[in-house]
Amino acid sequence: MSTKYKFRKQEQLYFISFSVINWIDLFIRTEYKQIMLESWKYCQQNKGLEIYAWCIMTSHIHMIIGSEEEKLENIMRDMKKHTSLALKAAIKQHPSESRREWMLWMMERAGKKNSQNIDFQLWQQDNHPIELYDNRILNQKLDYIHNNPVIAGFVEKPEDYLNYLYSSARDYSGMPGLVDVILVSPVVL
Template identity: 65%
Template sequence: MSRKYKFRDQDKLHFVSFSVVYWLDVFIRDEYRQVLLDSLRYCMQHKGLEVYAYCIMTSHVHLIIGSQQEPLQNIMRDFKSYTSTQLKKAIRENPQESRKEWMLWLMERAGKKNGNNNAFQFWQQHNHPIELNTNFLLQQKLDYIHENPVKAGFVSLPEAYTYSSAAAYAGEPGLLDIMLIE
């Protein structure tokens, strides 16, 4: 079965998740999470990405997204490519990163196994977009995203997790200016 999932209907919102190769816990450092946030902001401002929900976990990211401009598969391709390059650089140049050699070795190992890469791979290959074509499915994925840090034991309330849109849905400021689902 092909793992090349597609964004079928550009007029619908989609739930996407993508993970670091080998589920490495990269996003335990603020500077790495900041690369993701800055890249999402850029895509929102310059590519027409609409972010309705997000959660940055230690090894993966969940989003509910849409776009009325550029096709979502193009935005996600560019986002993952750019963040891969920037995160590799950030890891390599971070003097505080005690896991540097090990993480880069694993990412190079993953890249050499995958003919689509240049001997380096940060993200797993797929996004598995799920079209949110019913209110039930939309609410289910929104709850899933916001409950993820609670289920992982990071916080006891979804809105307490800094790297999530749950605060915005609770009426508090968040790290990204998102579009709320009403």
């Protein structure tokens, strides 16, 4: 087991990324993104998850998180387990999901190949937590999260992405966001 990517210091903030297996573009539907938001809200209220920044891309998610209550690895494990089941059910039930059979087949195939699963896998196995041990790293990851849609070519300028509901860039620009976010003050270097 790798020791490189671990939540080592519970009191620190971490940048995490987690993606759908095979980078499937799952989060093109509002219903699927809403499942993530509801899960985060539950974790905030019941597990002590602190969200400092986030962005839902089509196939993956970036976040800056912390917790003074439950261990981050436990929160992430539970959140990924819950959303995996909820997203699987939503895919099966979505009336116009043209990719349903293909996505479920890919996720069942991935689950059967992974000894840690029984028969289904939605998320890639790890979160790649990176400890944000100084302001330089924190600023870099905050910028990365909020500029990721620009780099991906979804929008031309970062400010265009503020109209996108599924990012904390809105919170950092003074607009209301969809999830409670603890703002960190970026330090000008």
